[in-house]
Amino acid sequence: MRKITDKRVQSMKVKQRSTITFRMNVLFFSIFILFTMLILRLGYLQIVKGEEYTGKLAQAEEVPVNTSVPRGRIFDSEGRIMVDNLPQRAITYTKMQTTKSNDMYIIAEKLSVLIEKKPNNITKSDLQDFWLKKYPEEALELVTDKERKEIEEEIEKTERNRAIDRLTRSRITEEQLNSFTEDELEVIAIYKEMASGYALSPQIIKGDDIKEEVTVEEFARVSERLGEFEGVNTTTDWRRVKTSSLAILGSTTLPKVGIPKERLDYFLSRDYSRNDRVGTSYIEQQYEEVLQGQKSVVKNITDGKGRVIDIQPVYEGKPGKDLVLTMDSEIQLTHEEIIAEELLKFSKNSGGQYLQNAYFTMMDPYTGEVLSLVGKRIGKNEETGVKEIKDYAFGAFTNAYEVGSTVKPGTILTGYREGVLQVGTSLVDEPIRIKDSQPKSSVFNRFGSIRMTDLQALERSSNVYMFKTAYGVAGSTYRPNQSINFGDDAFLKMRSGYAQLGLGALTGIDLPGEVNRSPGGFEDGKLLDLSIGQFDTYTTLQLAQFASTLANGGSRIQPHVVKEIREPSVDGVQLGTIVKEMTPTILNTVDNTREEIERVRQGMRLVYFSGGGTANKAFGNAPFTGGGKTGTAQSSYYDEKLWRRFNTVNLTHVGFAPYDNPEIAYALVIPHASLESSYKTNFSTPLARRLVDKYFEIKQKNGATLVNDSTSTQLIKPAFTNAKIDEEETKE
Helix, strand or coil, X not given: XXXXXXXXXXXXXXXXXXXXXXXXXXXXXXXXXXXXXXXXHHHHHXXXXXXXXXXXXXXXXXXXXXXXXXXXXXXXXXXXXXXXXXXXXXXXXXXXCCCCHHHHHHHHHHHHHHCCCCCCXXXXXXXXXXXXXXXXXXXXXXXXXXXXXXXXXXXXXXXXXXXXXXXXXXXXXXXXXXXXXXXXXXXXXXXXXXXXXXXXXXXXXXXXXXXXXXXXXXXXXXXXXXXXXXXXXXXXXXXXXXXXXXXXXXXXXXXXXCCCHHHHHHHHCCCCCCCCCCECCHHHHHCHHHHCCECEEEEEEECCCCCEEEEEEEECCECCCEEEECCCHHHHHXXXXXXXXXXXXXXXXXXXXXXXXXXXXXECCCCCEEEEEEEEEEEECCCCCCEEEEECCCHHHHCEECCHHHHHHHHHHHHHHCCCCCCCCEEEECCECECCCCCECECCECCCCEEEEHXXXXXXXXXXXXXXXXXXXXXXXXXXXXXXXXCHHHHHHHHHHHHXXXXXXXXXXXXXXXCCCXXXXXXXXXXXXHHCCCCCCEEHHHHHHHHHHHHCCCEEECCECEEEEECCCCCCCECCCEEEECCCCEEEECCCCHHHHHHHHHHHHHHHHCCCCCCHHHHCCCCCCCEEEEEEEEEEEEECCCCEEEEEXXXXXXXXXXXXXXXXXXXEEEEEEEEHHXXXXXXXXXXXXXXXXXXXXXXXXXXXXXCCCCCCCCECECCCCCCCEECCHHHC
16 A cells, blocks of 8 residues: 555656646746847847937937027128128026026026116016015915815816916005015016026027127126026127118017017927027018028937036037128119109199109019119108108018009000001090090090001000000990990900019019909909009009010019028128029010010100100100100099098009110009199109119119129128118117
8 A cells, every 4th residue: 555655646746846847948938938029129129220219319319509590691782781690799598497496586696796687678477476486475375275275166176276376466566566676676687588488498688689788797707607507608699780771671580589479380390499580571581591590409418307417519500591682782772762852852742742652673674683672651750750761662562553554565465465456556546435434535635536556556655545455355346435345354365464464463572472462353344444554453563574574575584682592601701602593584475476575665665765755755865775654543542531532643654774685674653643633744754764874874883893603702892881770670
């Protein structure tokens, strides 16, 4: 029995050892599998995903920091500075991700001993913040326990603290807020600037206000003690300074304003900081990405608590690129002075009480370069109440008016294209009598009948020739005392013809805000008005493009105000190398033959140099050749003070010169130049002559100084005027 028992025990021990061995093998195999999976996973992360995670880590550590990289400068076509950067001393503060308000208050108190900061922009909320910090126990007593309990019962948990804070602030008295000393107010002002910044983005404490610059002594005192103030730095900032009041140069925000709220997402997605300067209008806005430059990039090394313990530069940053404009500032300024002088003079004429604006645009008809863009407006000085002239250049492409007979070359070309007219077609100029309507006639022929050709119709500005052309476009023939029924198609054909030339179509200028007014509608009787520029409205820039299209033989060229984009100057003596040179862009070609376009150009030449031409008195003795067209349009002005609408007259002029190979095309618009009842003469024509004369005079005086060879260097020249318009002055 005992032997059997021993065998049984021995067998059980063998089985037990076998089970333990099996289990150990399974355990070791499982551990092997786990380690294999871990090694494979680490290998996958290291080899396959290593670069991706390394990039993410680098991205987390590399923080773009605004170090006031100078914005690109703007020069005129001759290399004269028009918008510059003026360096200035600045004291900045960079808030860390772990910075607390108490830390900033301590630094603000220390800084207030070293610098002077005026408390001009302190708000009631700023005063309340400081009072709550200074008197925490008194602040707790402003809200009773009962009130706190009621708030806890009635208001959701997430809103309770806000509700208590609002109630506390409402009970801080004016006497308490007015109890702060001058020194404390200075601390509040410094703290306000520090707190308004964003983590890891320098905020200017002092130095961004033209009325409160950092003195040499302040700069030195703070520089000597930077080690005591975590996040404080002394640096060189810059201000945007213009040498011209030309509105289309645009404007930028100040650091204390930063990115406009409506465009915040757009700029933040492009690595801008919230307090960056950005262009907000015209050239500064249109070429923002070119002018802005590239900010410095630093890698912030932080400890376990998120505090920055070291800063390693990654990219030093690069100033913005420079712009060279198409305009010679001497020509531009001279044209501005002429327009301003004449505008004031004309406004004093009998019937000139509603004359407020005048516009003039000149461009190269082959390249689209805008050579002069002038807009002036009469305003009143807020302090003295005396009339003064303000720049209103953007009105040349944002305000549209009835332009009168200057559209007639377009009407003739539309007649050719639609098969209504042939080159040399003659029609009878006679009063047009439509049933139940007043007669319509030409100014020079109120009652008789005069047969005239297309050339004579342009020379003498025949309304009736245009009326009969419009009849033909509508598929009708004029018959006295008959009703009219033209239909919408005639309007579409006329407007299509004008748009090919630039009237009623966006010009495509490289500036934001261009306006193209909607057409006036399709009322039958208005087709005749449309044919003489008395219905649809156009901008001065559209008229200039129209003149350019006629001047160059039928190509509608896109206008542009920027000629070149250049790298920043290396030595401050010569302009930087060219990055991009703007080339002509043909938007469309007119659907007319060369013979037809040349015929219209000949008619425009007669306007200037034929005895019967409407501009002959002003241009007949000009030392240059060319062609043009005058215009007078009936308009109206609503006087808000009198609650009445008055009939007024718009005066316009278009032209080009010289006749062969024109180098300039131009348009002049003077809206509401006179009350219709007081109107005597089109004074826009002699004004146009004066402007063109001045262009050729300056051109001849200076010679061919413009550098057109993109491979050559161009010297930087002083501004044409000594004017200095600070960026902050333009905001006031």
